[in-house]
Amino acid sequence: MTTQLDAAVLDRVEGVLLGAACGDALGVPYEFGSAPLGASEAPRMIGGGLGPYDPGEWSDDTQMAVVIARVAAARGLTDGTALDDIVDGWVEWLEGGASDVGMQTRAILRSVAAGRGTPGSAGRALAAGHELHRRTGKTAGNGSLMRTAPVALAFLDDPASLTLHARDVSDLTHPDPVAGDACVLWCHAVRFGVVEGAMPDLADLVVELPAERRDQWAAWVAEADTQPPAAFAPNGYVVRAFQAAWSAVRHPAAEGTPLVASLTSAVHAGDDTDTVAAIAGALLGACWGAASVPESWLADVHGWPGLRADGLRDLARRVVERR
Numbered sequence: 001m002t003t004q005l006d007a008a009v010l011d012r013v014e015g016v017l018l019g020a021a022c023g024d025a026l027g028v029p030y031e032f033g034s035a036p037l038g039a040s041e042a043p044r045m046i047g048g049g050l051g052p053y054d055p056g057e058w059s060d061d062t063q064m065a066v067v068i069a070r071v072a073a074a075r076g077l078t079d080g081t082a083l084d085d086i087v088d089g090w091v092e093w094l095e096g097g098a099s100d101v102g103m104q105t106r107a108i109l110r111s112v113a114a115g116r117g118t119p120g121s122a123g124r125a126l127a128a129g130h131e132l133h134r135r136t137g138k139t140a141g142n143g144s145l146m147r148t149a150p151v152a153l154a155f156l157d158d159p160a161s162l163t164l165h166a167r168d169v170s171d172l173t174h175p176d177p178v179a180g181d182a183c184v185l186w187c188h189a190v191r192f193g194v195v196e197g198a199m200p201d202l203a204d205l206v207v208e209l210p211a212e213r214r215d216q217w218a219a220w221v222a223e224a225d226t227q228p229p230a231a232f233a234p235n236g237y238v239v240r241a242f243q244a245a246w247s248a249v250r251h252p253a254a255e256g257t258p259l260v261a262s263l264t265s266a267v268h269a270g271d272d273t274d275t276v277a278a279i280a281g282a283l284l285g286a287c288w289g290a291a292s293v294p295e296s297w298l299a300d301v302h303g304w305p306g307l308r309a310d311g312l313r314d315l316a317r318r319v320v321e322r323r
């Protein structure tokens with residue numbers, strides 16, 4: 001099966017990266033309560049946050065996603081050295097462009113950097129992740145889910161490979177199987193959105209997960225179907241971030257188009273606002289397309305490595321055109 005890249009599909013392809021980046025930049029000012037946000041107030045891309053960031057600037061969520069997308073556009077994600085390239089790109093980012101970095105990701109990338117010169121960055125990342133997991137038992141932060149969407153673009157026509165590679169890319173920094181599950185499920189949702197131009201029913205997609213965890217994930221999805229995003233704060237745990245993002249899709253704010261109203265709702269989840277909104281934004285952009293992103297957001301959104309909206313559009317297209 002080959003998806004025809006007509007204008008509508010390409011709009012949704014671009015929407016994946018633009019939706020995520022705009023969600024990120026919209027959530028940045030309010031991360032961990034950095035700026036106040038009234039209950040009925042619409043969030044704005046005013047910058048600040050943990051960086052501090054310029055108005056419209058995206059954060060680590062989009063920065064790390066861009067690294068994945070660049071590798072996918074240049075050579076695809078189907079072999080082990082692609083994973084090395086991704087890890088090398090993240091190490092370069094950590095040393096040269098990172099504005100803020102999650103603790104777990106930082107620990108692993110520092111460990112990889114310390115071993116530079118020997119082959120196999122991905123192997124070193126995996127080893128560092130397993131060591132961290134052995135020591136702490138906690139490697140299921142939201143840091144792999146926040147950056148996962150470009151993987152879906154690389155496998156639009158190959159759902160079986162998407163299941164494998166979404167997990168492989170997650171595992172590079174987040175070895176807990178639940179973090180990999182979240183990435184697999186969200187990537188399939190994004191892929192469905194791009195291909196079908198409609199919002200999937202997430203409960204239908206749990207078949208992509210290992211059989212022993214499908215019921216658990218269906219229950220987590222059902223919880224998010226019925227409760228507002230704020231019910232899932234704190235949302236640093238990948239499952240809570242996933243639920244907050246899906247809840248924002250299912251419980252849009254009163255004002256705005258579906259994409260705007262759900263991103264508003266995502267930021268009102270509180271806590272890790274940019275990450276929840278970046279996760280939600282990728283899926284919303286996949287379903288409703290770049291054309292649904294407000295012009296003012298497109299004009300303002302920007303960030304490392306010196307990209308603006310047009311640069312993200314081009315990058316997203318190059319990933320799908322390379323397939």
Ligand SMILES: [Mg+2]
Pocket residue numbers: 059060061274275
């Ligand atoms: Mg961030």
